[in-house]
Amino acid sequence: MIDWLPPDAWQAVALSVQVSVWAVLCSLPLGILVAYALARWEFPGKQVLNGLVLLPLILPPVVTGYLLLTTFGRQGAVGRMLEEWFGIVVAFRWTGAALAAAVMAFPLMVRAIRLAIEAVDPRIEQAAATLGASPAWVFATVTLPLILPGVIAGLILAFAKAMGEFGATITFVSNIPGQTQTLPSAIYSVLQVPGGDAQAARLVVVAIVIAMAALLLSEWVSRAVARRIAGA
Amino acid sequence: MIDWLPPDAWQAVALSVQVSVWAVLCSLPLGILVAYALARWEFPGKQVLNGLVLLPLILPPVVTGYLLLTTFGRQGAVGRMLEEWFGIVVAFRWTGAALAAAVMAFPLMVRAIRLAIEAVDPRIEQAAATLGASPAWVFATVTLPLILPGVIAGLILAFAKAMGEFGATITFVSNIPGQTQTLPSAIYSVLQVPGGDAQAARLVVVAIVIAMAALLLSEWVSRAVARRIAGA
Amino acid sequence: MLRVALTHRQGDFELDVSFDAAPGVTVLFGRSGSGKTTIVNAVAGLLRPDRGRITVGDTVLLDTDRGLRVPPHRRRLGYIFQDGRLFAHLTVRQNLIYGAWFAGLGRSPRALPHVLEMLGIGPLLARRPAGLSGGERQRVAIGRALLAQPRLILADEPLSALDDARKAEVLPYLERLRDEVQVPILYVSHAPAEVARIATTVVALEGGRVTGIGTAAQVLGDPDVAPLGIRSAGAVIAATLRRHHADGLSELDAGGIALFVPRIAMAPGTSVRLRIAAHDVILARDRPTGLSALNILPGTITAIRQGQGPGAMVRLSTPAGVVLARITARSAQALDLAPGTTAHAIIKSVAIAPDDVG
Amino acid sequence: MLRVALTHRQGDFELDVSFDAAPGVTVLFGRSGSGKTTIVNAVAGLLRPDRGRITVGDTVLLDTDRGLRVPPHRRRLGYIFQDGRLFAHLTVRQNLIYGAWFAGLGRSPRALPHVLEMLGIGPLLARRPAGLSGGERQRVAIGRALLAQPRLILADEPLSALDDARKAEVLPYLERLRDEVQVPILYVSHAPAEVARIATTVVALEGGRVTGIGTAAQVLGDPDVAPLGIRSAGAVIAATLRRHHADGLSELDAGGIALFVPRIAMAPGTSVRLRIAAHDVILARDRPTGLSALNILPGTITAIRQGQGPGAMVRLSTPAGVVLARITARSAQALDLAPGTTAHAIIKSVAIAPDDVG
Amino acid sequence: EEVVVFAAASLKTALDAVAAEFEATTGHTVTVSYAGSNQLAMQIIAGAPADIFLSAAVNWMDEVEGAGLTAPGTRADLFGNTLVLVGGPDAGPVDLVPGVDLAGLLGDGKLAMALVDSVPAGQYGKAALDTLGAWEAVAPEVAQADNVRAALAFVALGEAPYGIVYGSDAVAEPGVQVVGTFPADNHPPIVYPGALLTGAADAADSAFLAALTENAADAVFAAQGFVVLP
Numbered sequence A, B: 001m002i003d004w005l006p007p008d009a010w011q012a013v014a015l016s017v018q019v020s021v022w023a024v025l026c027s028l029p030l031g032i033l034v035a036y037a038l039a040r041w042e043f044p045g046k047q048v049l050n051g052l053v054l055l056p057l058i059l060p061p062v063v064t065g066y067l068l069l070t071t072f073g074r075q076g077a078v079g080r081m082l083e084e085w086f087g088i089v090v091a092f093r094w095t096g097a098a099l100a101a102a103v104m105a106f107p108l109m110v111r112a113i114r115l116a117i118e119a120v121d122p123r124i125e126q127a128a129a130t131l132g133a134s135p136a137w138v139f140a141t142v143t144l145p146l147i148l149p150g151v152i153a154g155l156i157l158a159f160a161k162a163m164g165e166f167g168a169t170i171t172f173v174s175n176i177p178g179q180t181q182t183l184p185s186a187i188y189s190v191l192q193v194p195g196g197d198a199q200a201a202r203l204v205v206v207a208i209v210i211a212m213a214a215l216l217l218s219e220w221v222s223r224a225v226a227r228r229i230a231g232a
Numbered sequence C, D: 001m002l003r004v005a006l007t008h009r010q011g012d013f014e015l016d017v018s019f020d021a022a023p024g025v026t027v028l029f030g031r032s033g034s035g036k037t038t039i040v041n042a043v044a045g046l047l048r049p050d051r052g053r054i055t056v057g058d059t060v061l062l063d064t065d066r067g068l069r070v071p072p073h074r075r076r077l078g079y080i081f082q083d084g085r086l087f088a089h090l091t092v093r094q095n096l097i098y099g100a101w102f103a104g105l106g107r108s109p110r111a112l113p114h115v116l117e118m119l120g121i122g123p124l125l126a127r128r129p130a131g132l133s134g135g136e137r138q139r140v141a142i143g144r145a146l147l148a149q150p151r152l153i154l155a156d157e158p159l160s161a162l163d164d165a166r167k168a169e170v171l172p173y174l175e176r177l178r179d180e181v182q183v184p185i186l187y188v189s190h191a192p193a194e195v196a197r198i199a200t201t202v203v204a205l206e207g208g209r210v211t212g213i214g215t216a217a218q219v220l221g222d223p224d225v226a227p228l229g230i231r232s233a234g235a236v237i238a239a240t241l242r243r244h245h246a247d248g249l250s251e252l253d254a255g256g257i258a259l260f261v262p263r264i265a266m267a268p269g270t271s272v273r274l275r276i277a278a279h280d281v282i283l284a285r286d287r288p289t290g291l292s293a294l295n296i297l298p299g300t301i302t303a304i305r306q307g308q309g310p311g312a313m314v315r316l317s318t319p320a321g322v323v324l325a326r327i328t329a330r331s332a333q334a335l336d337l338a339p340g341t342t343a344h345a346i347i348k349s350v351a352i353a354p355d356d357v358g
Numbered sequence E: 001e002e003v004v005v006f007a008a009a010s011l012k013t014a015l016d017a018v019a020a021e022f023e024a025t026t027g028h029t030v031t032v033s034y035a036g037s038n039q040l041a042m043q044i045i046a047g048a049p050a051d052i053f054l055s056a057a058v059n060w061m062d063e064v065e066g067a068g069l070t071a072p073g074t075r076a077d078l079f080g081n082t083l084v085l086v087g088g089p090d091a092g093p094v095d096l097v098p099g100v101d102l103a104g105l106l107g108d109g110k111l112a113m114a115l116v117d118s119v120p121a122g123q124y125g126k127a128a129l130d131t132l133g134a135w136e137a138v139a140p141e142v143a144q145a146d147n148v149r150a151a152l153a154f155v156a157l158g159e160a161p162y163g164i165v166y167g168s169d170a171v172a173e174p175g176v177q178v179v180g181t182f183p184a185d186n187h188p189p190i191v192y193p194g195a196l197l198t199g200a201a202d203a204a205d206s207a208f209l210a211a212l213t214e215n216a217a218d219a220v221f222a223a224q225g226f227v228v229l230p
């Protein structure tokens, strides 16, 4: 079983999962905040924010990667700040891969959560407010539980996207085995070798299995949550 | 203004819009059907369908393109069938680019619509049924109007994704100016030229402008619809 | 005619009912949680009972033993839901004609102006449900069900959000449906006055079981059943409208005895039903004089039943039919009432609410 | 004390009201669409009125002129909504303690067992709202608001989904809240009996305007106002509970006159209010004898008003207070009633429902 | 008549110029699809309607030829290229001799290359470093980009101090300077083979392939840093 793939392929698999999990979990709070703002608040520049969030979806991934590189690279404005102030370097690190994956997956996460928020009847939230819950508490005790299935859907969608993300990642943090070589990078590399199809196919199977497992898990959780809400 | 970009760049822009519009509109009925099935029906293989729909999101686009090529290419099983039986060729045509874009955008469309469907209170649909509406009519007169904002959100998300799709497209239908060279492919080509950044930047601006316009339009439509529902 | 036999389990609650309803209005009468909505949903096809058989006239809607189940949209029902369930994306007008359209009555069903006027919703036509008050919403829901020209109307506490004036306006329409169009109605209600007025058959429910079934007179007149407590007890008397008087009173003939009630809008000769709540009746041994009460029914006491409280329920057989009187045990003693003694039932004209006649 | 002054426009509807409410229960009384819910929402802070000022005691909740607006969650209200609005994702228990928790009463507020018992929802604690019947849902909603220990309770037709027996059980609790805890209550209702029983102040509404304001006795006793028609008219009499009798009756003292009513669960010496619906009163010139009715109030007629229909409203001044009697014009003539003449009001003990005393 | 050319992306600048010239003089149209040589090869095998294939590496042309899709006798090695080490504006020259301490030179920076297992430029670079005995030491510090241009960008942006790219790529990028050229015998010859494909029917196709070897074209390619093969 272990022999079925070369060790560096397994390394890529492990790294991909690590990168995707971090990408998704770290961007979740911001994702919920942005989704909430877009769903419920009116503020100047709302459409600009909305567009900005969608941008990574619209742009070819290479462009996004290039923009990330010029911003978060060691020479980039933000990258330099991060390094000087916090000692954080993302360029050519797995953290950079996670950043790229997070950015690319962000639109999907936000859209899914936003739709879920829009489906919550504001009158239920009003009821909570009259019972003494401040807006933050209303969110924590009413809105959040009610949108949980949507959040989970958004999470898994984002996770799947993060697992498959390639263009922006390789452009931003390149492909360093063990550090930034994710599963898609590995697949891509192999595909470029004449006759590499067989190994590529194996890697594709691994990618599918992982994503499906995540998917099934999320469906299960999501259904359990929904049942708790709907049921007896 | 016209001179701002070379003619073949404008051609790529026009082609991208054409490809994306067709991709999104043609896959919409199937998207709604699949979303409905996933949201409301219980059937064996539901999770498999769910996974299949998500697949293009998980796989590196190049792999998806490769699979499309081996299936829908002239030598591919389906491709040969299509050509022999219906005289339809998608390989290396703009229709193929549309197919690739549709496949890549499909998961986003389905997820958005599915969330919207899940948010519709089944008791309202029951009320319609007691008034004599068959399931198809219930869908057409109650469910569909109520999910319209979600459908629009899904459409625009899919459109944005289709506009930005690159990996699968270039792998499946190559990068033939005037036939399959979409905006992202054009950006890629330009980026290959040393010093091509300036022109690439212009193309990126065009891509952003188009996607934003679509976004604003959809927000506007979606809001108008929501207002009709909520309001006086 | 509606025949229902159902067993169904949901959570801790077990439903096991069986009743046949004569043509007309069948009222499900019982306290909160007794299973009324569950039954109505099963009839509508919105709930799949564990076992059961439901027929309307010759049509079988459900027969689990034979694996038969007509889907809701083919049952041709008009279901007025407890919670309205209007279509939020449609205008009031579109909501109203929704069912009519599927019934093939087109976009302007003939009954529309009539229903609009009766429910007082004409001015709301162009609005959407979100801009309506609670009562307005429920009125639209009622109109929507009526306009579908259903062969069976299901009404789950349809009037509880309406004020008395509206109730009084809507009830006659339901009665007309019952009497003229011969649409059977399955009606859920808490209000005894409503029940007495409208019910052909009353099915008393308690904890998912039928505890009594019969005409309104039988069920409401039986203090043992009275599912909503003693205050819902009362007699239901059949009478004929004799004439209208100039002073605004209508004179009824109940077994040869004249009864005066506030004017009722019917032609002389019509048969009417009169609910006389037991707690509205005063008894006297001798025919009293000098009272403002106009209606005095002589009779013979057939039974006295002492309740747990201070009250006693007295059954009086009069030419107009049985009258129930709920008086204090103290009075029963003071007046020396006993089965076989004669007594007079005194009933105020105005104590008989418009709701109680029809 | 609650002071409300509001103007607001929504769609075609224009609200322009101003009223001060004495401590206790203020009932908004008016027909569907008259603006009741709109007012309550403004008090709760869920609706931003165009202009207005709302104060509870010394606390200003809203003052548009000074740009002041306390957010809903700082108003410490218990709002019982017309449509329940339970939290679908929480159990009944969690729903109930939701507000209590924010009020700092912890996860087991002391009043919980009491509220559970009163509302009959103890067995439902572990369920979720989707598994409740309509009435059960509303009872949980009531409990949730009560347990929040609010300084103002808003109740928008809270009882309309409850059956009579439940209503009778819940009303006393609201009264206790009013009397003991001194929580002001703003209450929307259609039911005159409910209003008479519970109201300290009644605000009659019509088309977004206040058409009458005063005590229940004043508003319900004024046939000109009676926003829900003449059947809501009746006198409200103050009395003291004198003693309980062995036969289940309680004896009240109303201005020196003994009145008998079905046992009320209070200690002798307590002050109570008694609603006597005008249509439940029979008049006689001479003191009648041999009647089952136990309560006879002698008095002098102060006014007779002939309505449009067959009825006449007679005001009788008695030692117990003013009593309204709605009798037929025919009887008024037959008895030769006129202002200044003496008459006796006859009231059955059992005609006074438990609802009507408290 | 239309000529459809599938060409390696790195040829774009020069090929565009030559194609424009060809169109102007002959009146034919030339449509060039630029992508990675591997993608193009796969597409041709899958039935792409291309007339001419210009590959950046021998192995991908071999694949196409092996599938029997090249017109017999038309394959020729058209251009060559050099492999260079580039650095930022401040970098000094590096002597690319056996034993060169590239790892030391990098410090904590990365060496930017194209994918070393698949992209030709990466494969050549790896081979060259192997020959110099530097691969083992430097391998963990190699940042592999998915194409040469992206590797070049890492250096141009200052993210990586050094990179290995084609001489042709270094020419037009002002942000980098060539600090050393790998000896041609350190790696397999860098060759761009071209061939007419079996689908090519008309005379314009062979005319364009021929035009690529004319003097005018040679000048253009040479100016872009390519080595014109005899």
Ligand SMILES: Nc1ncnc2c1ncn2[C@@H]1O[C@H](COP(=O)(O)OP(=O)(O)OP(=O)(O)O)[C@@H](O)[C@H]1O
Pocket (backbone or CB within 6 Å): B232, C130, C131, C132, C133, C134, C135, C136, D010, D011, D012, D013, D030, D031, D032, D033, D034, D035, D036, D037, D038, D039
């Ligand atoms: N969002 C809205 N937009 C426009 N008009 C509205 C809106 N909400 C309510 N109205 C109108 O305002 C009026 C008052 O509504 P409100 O809900 O206060 O009535 P209500 O007295 O509570 O009636 P009910 O007893 O039926 O609940 C109604 O005529 C209603 O149609």
Ligand SMILES: Nc1ncnc2c1ncn2[C@@H]1O[C@H](COP(=O)(O)OP(=O)(O)OP(=O)(O)O)[C@@H](O)[C@H]1O
Pocket (backbone or CB within 6 Å): A232, C010, C011, C012, C013, C030, C031, C032, C033, C034, C035, C036, C037, C038, C039, D130, D131, D132, D133, D134, D135, D136
């Ligand atoms: N989905 C469900 N799961 C479990 N129990 C349920 C469910 N729906 C209803 N019940 C229970 O079934 C019983 C009957 O409910 P039903 O809705 O028929 O009552 P009802 O007579 O209509 O009451 P109400 O007058 O309050 O509307 C109740 O005890 C309720 O708690």
Ligand code: MOO
Pocket (backbone or CB within 6 Å): E008, E009, E010, E011, E035, E036, E037, E038, E056, E119, E120, E121, E147, E148
């Ligand atoms: O032209 Mo290539 O395939 O990027 O070396």
Ligand SMILES: [Mg+2]
Pocket (backbone or CB within 6 Å): C036, C037, C038, C082, C156, D133, D134, D135
């Ligand atoms: Mg019910």
Ligand SMILES: [Mg+2]
Pocket (backbone or CB within 6 Å): C133, C134, C135, D036, D037, D038, D082, D156
């Ligand atoms: Mg209201």
